[in-house]
Amino acid sequence: MPADTLRIIPLGGVGEVGKNMTVFELGGEIVVVDSGLAFPRDEHLGVDLILPDVSYLAERRDRVRAVILTHAHEDHVGALPYLLREVRVPEVWGTKLTLGLAQSRLDEHGLLQAAELKEAKPENGHAEIGPFRVEFIRMAHSVPDSMAVMLESSAGRVLVTGDWKLDQTPVDGLRTDVGRLAELGTAGIDLLLGDSTNAERPGFTGSERLVGEAFEQIIPRCPGRVLVACFASNVHRMQQTIDVAVRAGRKITVVGRSMRKNLNIARSLGYVQVPDDALIRPPELDEYKPHEVLVLCTGSQGEPMSALTRIAYNDHPAVSVERGDTVIISAKPVPGNELRVHDSINQLAKAGAEVLHQEIAPVHVSGHAYAEELRTMLGLVRPKAVMPVHGEFRMLAAHGRLAQESGVPAASIILAENGSVVELSRGAARLVDRVDTGVTFVDGLGVGDVQDVALRDRRHLSEDGVLIIVATVGGSNGVPTSRPELIARGISEQGPLLEELQGEADRVLRELVGQRVTEIKLLQEHLHDAVAQLIYDRTGRRPMILPVIVEV
């Protein structure tokens, strides 16, 4: 590979929403942008977290110069501790808040010393990182202090947008730096890696401030307690909630470990302003009348152990909900969480609360650019090539169509997958290869592959249950010493069917022994097939059948 060829390899985040991580490799040196995790789907039975497969980096562990974090969301920073365990990373770059939140996570993993944390300053901020001259550009998003990064090298100029939206009235006043983006466009961008999450949605997303305005309408009129649930990272939304509560004369209490932690960090770094006497601790709630308090809490996704879920099921030590209270769920369910969120809403409604959520009230806006915003970005930057990232395939394809409409030639629109190798050389980008890449599951305390076979087994077990046949065969002449024993779990049929199955197993076993079949594997196979067929005939189901032959 020539020294002026840049290899770009997404290890996650392309073809999915989650676990964003992209490798930039030039002249034997590597810089990684983002190190995120993903949350499991129902089919990942019993998996807690999903990480990008970093074996490409582990095999090149001495070449990694830095990780650059575009912002503090889990799908961009959550895998950092796991990455630092596998790979030596001298520097981790990010803005002040991003580093503040990442640092607390590294602390929990005992990894505070694993890398030097270096602050990126988006206003005219530059750094030499590995083989790149890197520029940081301010972007508005649903967590403060987000940024795009431009990586410049002999191979050309690449702009990575990170997650962003065009918010003209962000809560902190820090707008997406369209001026600098336009200048970069004029200077010439060879390749744009752009957030595709909302590429299918026409128009613009609303300003974060719209949510504050909705709160301003809603909260002062509420007769009882107000609970506001949002993502624990949504610092601007917490700020707006706090502002409205203070103006409405309500004390604020924060419930949920991650939200308390993030609010403390954001406050100590100056990202949130809260009057000291505005905050109370949850046990103090009872000292106030319902209309004098507001509860800011986690659980906007209906997560089983989260604050709002426990409150909804009347299982929280400090907070309960009663008739006259108002609950605002200020988030959209991540696909797959809909039913859990609906369950929470129903429980809260049963307790007598009025529940406002994004389907019926303007209490949420997206943090990701819609189609018109993406067109704006494409118009400002006028990239020679576009590689849509951060999205399921349908979103990448929609972003690709927008790029084509904006004048990018079809041949320069790169629809990559995780593991694709894109080369940029003399300002020309093309898809050239792919590397092996998969996913890494975090399962209980262990990090590593939950092998596909284990997931398949769990799926199978969950659908139809398991039937274990324990048969003893005599050592010398092989005659069964007793009828096989059957153990059923997850099978609803009882009594008569189990007896019939037992009889069938016994019959098959005696028949085989009569034919002098003694090979354990063969006995198992025949037992399995006969019992499986009978249970299928009788019930239409296929439980996992495990024959255990004990030689005595």
Place this chain on the structure above:
Amino acid sequence: MPADTLRIIPLGGVGEVGKNMTVFELGGEIVVVDSGLAFPRDEHLGVDLILPDVSYLAERRDRVRAVILTHAHEDHVGALPYLLREVRVPEVWGTKLTLGLAQSRLDEHGLLQAAELKEAKPENGHAEIGPFRVEFIRMAHSVPDSMAVMLESSAGRVLVTGDWKLDQTPVDGLRTDVGRLAELGTAGIDLLLGDSTNAERPGFTGSERLVGEAFEQIIPRCPGRVLVACFASNVHRMQQTIDVAVRAGRKITVVGRSMRKNLNIARSLGYVQVPDDALIRPPELDEYKPHEVLVLCTGSQGEPMSALTRIAYNDHPAVSVERGDTVIISAKPVPGNELRVHDSINQLAKAGAEVLHQEIAPVHVSGHAYAEELRTMLGLVRPKAVMPVHGEFRMLAAHGRLAQESGVPAASIILAENGSVVELSRGAARLVDRVDTGVTFVDGLGVGDVQDVALRDRRHLSEDGVLIIVATVGGSNGVPTSRPELIARGISEQGPLLEELQGEADRVLRELVGQRVTEIKLLQEHLHDAVAQLIYDRTGRRPMILPVIVEV
């Protein structure tokens, strides 16, 4: 109970969307409105269908005079065959299309002779059914020939809306009969049982005709094949699709068993008009150019074996999708189906198709009244009391709030649950009691309880897998004859951990035998606890552990 007291008992559909069934009992005679089923959620592992618990009816099997079906959707008619097996039902009432679709379902179950099918005619249609004078009122909905029913008796007048919307331009021209509803309101309605599905949504739902207009914009401009997926019962949408296809010079083929069946029935009964030469069979597709055909198919919910899903995964014998094709998913995912639908969209996008769905294009409208429509109904009917039905609790509560705003006294708004007993006597309705009611699972070929313990087992198995310990103990002195054997399924840890577990099981067993413990149950318990603790310490997980002790 006095002879002029009407007991109303919802056996399903209240506190949920699905399995609608309501009992009306007066003077020892019963009429049932609707007999629907529900589809399982993920937590109902391995369950195929969910039915209302009809034991209340089975215990009064000689008192049931009739079932009245308001319309042909599964959640209103799907449990009819199961009900007819349990309970003698002399008459089943419904409109012509409802009966036509129900009849084919009864035929599949060999139950064509089980009840007399009697046609309800909504235009000034009345019937004496059991102890009631029943009136049928035309309603617009997402399946043709839907109706409300008014049950009049000495106890008072009850109006059951069924599923409905205010569509001023329905495809068949048959509007919701607001004139008759107003007359009934003037005559006096004592209790309204009203569809609550969209009570939380402000405004009005769009006319079904809007979908046709969107198709009219989209389909003629499509360069390749067009696939339209919708519910198999959505006869109007099929009609509109067919009309646009014919005008665009495309032949139509219908893929998906339920859709073919429903279209045939609707056509033979005169509910759908299709020129004979417009339809082709799926194998004939290859004889036409892509822009000359349209495929109408099932699979709008991403159901695993449905037509569109098979097409998306390139697994359909007759239909495939390629670059330039357009797929229109003309439905909204039922909560819980979102990820499956997204998977289908991504697969279709990967195959090169442009996929239009309700999030990004006006290709779907709801069949259920929004808040302003419910206000209109409440204003027309002016009921003395309201019992919101057909919805999760949050929807019922929202409908209750609308009723209160429209002037119904709070005490006359009845938020019932499945199994609640509501009495209507001398025109006054109140919640008085509840009966035991549950759900009935259809699991494989069997109908009945999938016991909670089986579901719990399946959940447990699916989360953490199963570990079986097979230990043999000698008959006389109890000394183990060999190390216990371990069988792991759904567990990702291998090798070293399993050996450690095996060693632990062996150690515990020898220790117990050394202490002369020979009681099998005690051995099992100790083995279970020791191995469970060790595996939890090592992995943080709790697989199901099944110790099997074989005495030799």
